[in-house]
Amino acid sequence: MNIREYKDNDSQNLKNILEQFFKQELSFKLEGATEEDLNNIKPAYASERDIILVAEEDNQAIGFIAIKEESDETALIRRLLIHQGYRQRKFGTNLLHRGLDIAKIKGYKNIYFRSTEIMKPIISLLLKNGFKEKSFQKIEGHKIIELSKNIDK
Numbered sequence: 001m002n003i004r005e006y007k008d009n010d011s012q013n014l015k016n017i018l019e020q021f022f023k024q025e026l027s028f029k030l031e032g033a034t035e036e037d038l039n040n041i042k043p044a045y046a047s048e049r050d051i052i053l054v055a056e057e058d059n060q061a062i063g064f065i066a067i068k069e070e071s072d073e074t075a076l077i078r079r080l081l082i083h084q085g086y087r088q089r090k091f092g093t094n095l096l097h098r099g100l101d102i103a104k105i106k107g108y109k110n111i112y113f114r115s116t117e118i119m120k121p122i123i124s125l126l127l128k129n130g131f132k133e134k135s136f137q138k139i140e141g142h143k144i145i146e147l148s149k150n151i152d153k
Helices: 008-025 091-105 120-128
Strands: 002-005 051-057 060-069 074-082 110-116 132-139 142-150
Touching: 002 091, 008 060, 008 074, 051 091, 060 091, 074 091, 074 120, 091 120, 110 120, 120 142
Parallel strands: 074 110
Antiparallel strands: 002 051, 051 060, 060 074, 110 142, 132 142
């Protein structure tokens, strides 16, 4: 396994991983908003403090993490996905740890993740790696969860 920085030619592979997750694992596709950042990765993650890392196996992108600056001390995990066939092999954990290490170097103190309860694989991974549930709210029958982790230690 190799974890590396995002390259321009990764765009379509990352979109494919996201689309596969929504279609096969959630049985639906959230239109527009779910791939807005992946349709225009460069402007979406243009800040020097934004982070996009790609996990690859045999020179094939199999997962990625995207962390977006929210403030001087806070960043948001926008994406953390591993192709279904590569899960349970520490790819997600390794991506997460590398992303958090880089976030700490870039001066972030807190990392957040917000989603609905339907993102169970990602929520489970984050909880196993020290994230805590900070808040939740119910909107249109869905529970919106916010997880956070202090990385300033």
